[in-house]
Amino acid sequence: MIYHAEGVVLRSQAFGEADRIVTLLTRSEGKVRAAARGVRRTRSRLMGPTQLFTYGSYLLVRGRSDLETLSQGEIRESLRNLREDLERMAYASYACELVDRMVEEREADEPVFFLVLQVLRQMDAGADPFGLARYLELALLDHLGYQPQLDGCLGCGRAWQPGPGWGLNGSEGGLLCPECATSRPVRRLSPGSVESLRRLRSLSAARAGVLRFAAGTGREVRDALKDLLDARVEGPLKARAFLESLELAPWKEETHGRAGPD
Ligand SMILES: [Zn+2]
Incomplete structure (x- = not known):
């Protein structure tokens, strides 16, 4: 299942060499955990949207595992302060x-x-x-x-x-x-x-x-x-x-x- 969800990043952990695992509190699906691949490489477009506390719009892929895949993200409010x-x-x-x-x-x-x-x-x-x-x-x-x-x-x-x-x-x-x-x-x-x-x-x-x-x-x-x-x-x-x-x-x-x- 591929779906769009708006959400807030509750947690963002480095994983492996370049990935992040984020915990999102989404409006429509509740709390989900998703892997963002390659996000820690420079120029990854997911870097901003996966920062802690960010409120964004996300494209997620849900498979059989509990861990979903975050394939796209866009910042709605960075809440950078x-x-x-x-x-x-x-x-x-x-x-x-x-x-x-x-x-x-x-x-x-x-x-x-x-x-x-x-x-x-x-x-x-x-x-x-x-x-x-x-x-x-x-x-x-x-x-x-x-x-x-x-x-x-x-x-x-x-x-x-x-x-x-x-x-x-x-x-x-x-x-x-x-x-x-x-x-x-x-x-x-x-x-x-x-x-x-x-x-x-x-x-x-x-x-x-x-x-x-x-x-x-x-x-x-x-x-x-x-x-x-x-x-x-x-x-x-x-x-x-x-x-x-x-x-x-x-x-x-x-x-x-x-x-x-x-
Ligand atoms: Zn009493």
């Missing part, structure tokens, strides 16, 4: 690795395709990648059927009321009220962090890219989402470790704990 700035590259790599790990091959899912494309476009345009990463994490959990319970207590059903003592249990997938939290393992969350998590759900990618988290909240929101994801994604994410080392760098200290209006 994602490859030229260390912080954006780290966040975009994390976004792509997370999606790669969470979606199955050859399961078409247009909303996930557009979610990823919007997040990468916002990052490319210079929006704050921290809020966008949190937005993507929650949107993926919601869309893939894991909807964390953020409206009330998983234990007793009590509705969320801003107040102290609430916590989150990642493997159970949601909030626990102060009473239920005493008997189960939870990550304690400030009322502001719970509100921020709940608000993330109602945002667009564009709004998530201008989010400002109040002091301390950003870190709590990030850690809460990490707990939720760790229960769903097997094994460590390479890009996350790199991102965390970047966030801990001294010059980044205040970036995600900044005070200010939400």
Whole structure:
């Protein structure tokens, strides 16, 4: 089968002497892996379209193997800023690795395709990648059927009321009220962090890219989402470790704990 598909390059690995294996998140066919032959030779027309994070149109050949052949490609949006700035590259790599790990091959899912494309476009345009990463994490959990319970207590059903003592249990997938939290393992969350998590759900990618988290909240929101994801994604994410080392760098200290209006 030969087919056209638009897609985003989630992963691009050198293979053999001159080839690349790319993982594409396509709009019509879901995630596919394809070999691009001879792409690393100079003047290969596939060099640009197979670069990491590129949004392009592709001509693919599907045979009997899981690995398809990418025979032609054309750049729609190169999203090149994602490859030229260390912080954006780290966040975009994390976004792509997370999606790669969470979606199955050859399961078409247009909303996930557009979610990823919007997040990468916002990052490319210079929006704050921290809020966008949190937005993507929650949107993926919601869309893939894991909807964390953020409206009330998983234990007793009590509705969320801003107040102290609430916590989150990642493997159970949601909030626990102060009473239920005493008997189960939870990550304690400030009322502001719970509100921020709940608000993330109602945002667009564009709004998530201008989010400002109040002091301390950003870190709590990030850690809460990490707990939720760790229960769903097997094994460590390479890009996350790199991102965390970047966030801990001294010059980044205040970036995600900044005070200010939400
Ligand atoms: Zn409860």
